[in-house]
Amino acid sequence: MIPLRLKIETDATEPYVVRLRSFEGFSEDAREAGSFDAVLDHAIGESAVFSGAGTTLRVFGIDPSDVNGDVLFVVPRRGTAHRLIRANSRHNTLLVTERCDQLCLMCSQPPKKQHVDMFPFFQTAVLLSPKNATIGLSGGEPTLFKSDLLGFLERMLSARPDVNFHVLTNAQHFDRDDLDKLLRLDLNRVLWGVPVYSSDPDIHDRIVAKPGAFDQVREGLSLLCEVGAKIELRTVLMKPNAPGLPDLARLVTTALPFVDKWAIMQLENIGYGRQNWDSLFFDSSKDFDVVGKALDLAISRGIDAMLYNFPLCTLPADYRALAPSTISDWKRTYVSECTGCGLRDACGGFFEWHPKAHGYERFGVA
Ligand code: SF4
Structure with missing residues (x-):
C-alpha cells in the first residue's frame, strides 16, 4: 500500500x-x-x-x-x-471533518466527535497542487461546516482556474439561504457526490441511521439542481437495498433525471463495513439480476449509470465497460488469482483490506 x-x-x-x-x-x-x-x-x-x-x-x-x-x-x-x-496521483482527497450527522451501517470511516479546522492548511495545499488536479473533499460530513466549505471552494476555484473538486456530501444541510453562495461558485468544476441508497425512505433512513434523512436528501438534491450543480448519485450495494435497486433506478429516472451520473458501488471491508460484513455484503457475481435490471433501466432513459469498485471478472461481460477502475491507487490490490489475468490492466481489483476469501462465487476469467 x-x-x-x-x-x-x-x-x-x-x-x-x-x-x-x-x-x-x-x-x-x-x-x-x-x-x-x-x-x-x-x-x-x-x-x-x-x-x-x-x-x-x-x-x-x-x-x-x-x-x-x-x-x-x-x-x-x-x-x-x-x-x-500526491503529485503523481489522480486520487487526492482532503478530509474536511470526521464529524457526521449520520451513522451509516457500512461507513468506512466511522465518525468522531472532535474537529480540527484544516481549511487554512488545505488552502495552501490546493494552491500548491499540480496543474489540472481534481481534488476530493470528504468527511465525515463536510457540509456540517458549510460556510467554511463554500468560502473555501469560492476562493480556490477563483485562485486555481485549472483545478476541479469532487465533494462527498449527504446534501442535507443546504437551504435556500445558500443559493447565492452556491451560485457564486464555478459549478462546472465541482461534482457533488451524494449517497442515496433506496427509493424506500424507511430503508434509506435505516441504512444511514437517521430518521428523515431520505426527505432531507431529496430537498438538498432539489436545491443543487436549482443552481445547476453537477451531481453524482452514489448507491452502495448491500443486502438491505439490493432487492430494491430496480425501484431506485425508476426513482432516479423519474424524479432525479438531472443527475450527471449514478454510481452503484461495491462494499468496502473497513470500519462499520467490516463489522457488519456478513449482514451487508451482497455477492453481485451470483445475483447480478437486480444490478443489471437497474443499469438497463437507468441507461435506457439517458442516465449515465456506472459500477464502482467491482472486480471486472465478477461482472457479466456485457457490463464490464460500465465498471472503470475506481479504487484509489494507494488502497488498491489484487489477489493471487489475478496473476496473468487478461483484464488486469482495466480492472480496479480490490481494496487493500478486502478479505482474502473475497466472497465472490463467480470469479476469474474463464
Ligand atoms: S482476476 Fe483479478 S484482475 Fe482479473 S478481472 Fe478478476 S479481479 Fe480483476
Whole structure:
C-alpha cells in the first residue's frame, strides 16, 4: 500500500504545509522554488533531507523521486507528515471533518466527535497542487461546516482556474439561504457526490441511521439542481437495498433525471463495513439480476449509470465497460488469482483490506 503518512524529523515546532522538490544537484531548479517549497538537500539510506520554507525536514522511508511535487502537512510534535496531495496521483482527497450527522451501517470511516479546522492548511495545499488536479473533499460530513466549505471552494476555484473538486456530501444541510453562495461558485468544476441508497425512505433512513434523512436528501438534491450543480448519485450495494435497486433506478429516472451520473458501488471491508460484513455484503457475481435490471433501466432513459469498485471478472461481460477502475491507487490490490489475468490492466481489483476469501462465487476469467 502506498504510504500516506510519513515519519519525519524537523526543526519546526508548529504544523505547516510544504511542497517537496526532489532536484538533487540541480541548483537552477532549486532557485525556482517558492516560499512553500523544500528542496532536496541530500538523501542517505532510507531518509532524505529537504531544506526550504524556513525549515529543514528529514523524511524517512521514501525514495525522493517518488515524492517530487507532493504537498505535505507536517506535524512536528507527532513526528509525522501527511501527504495531502500526491503529485503523481489522480486520487487526492482532503478530509474536511470526521464529524457526521449520520451513522451509516457500512461507513468506512466511522465518525468522531472532535474537529480540527484544516481549511487554512488545505488552502495552501490546493494552491500548491499540480496543474489540472481534481481534488476530493470528504468527511465525515463536510457540509456540517458549510460556510467554511463554500468560502473555501469560492476562493480556490477563483485562485486555481485549472483545478476541479469532487465533494462527498449527504446534501442535507443546504437551504435556500445558500443559493447565492452556491451560485457564486464555478459549478462546472465541482461534482457533488451524494449517497442515496433506496427509493424506500424507511430503508434509506435505516441504512444511514437517521430518521428523515431520505426527505432531507431529496430537498438538498432539489436545491443543487436549482443552481445547476453537477451531481453524482452514489448507491452502495448491500443486502438491505439490493432487492430494491430496480425501484431506485425508476426513482432516479423519474424524479432525479438531472443527475450527471449514478454510481452503484461495491462494499468496502473497513470500519462499520467490516463489522457488519456478513449482514451487508451482497455477492453481485451470483445475483447480478437486480444490478443489471437497474443499469438497463437507468441507461435506457439517458442516465449515465456506472459500477464502482467491482472486480471486472465478477461482472457479466456485457457490463464490464460500465465498471472503470475506481479504487484509489494507494488502497488498491489484487489477489493471487489475478496473476496473468487478461483484464488486469482495466480492472480496479480490490481494496487493500478486502478479505482474502473475497466472497465472490463467480470469479476469474474463464
Ligand atoms: S482476476 Fe483479478 S484482475 Fe482479473 S478481472 Fe478478476 S479481479 Fe480483476
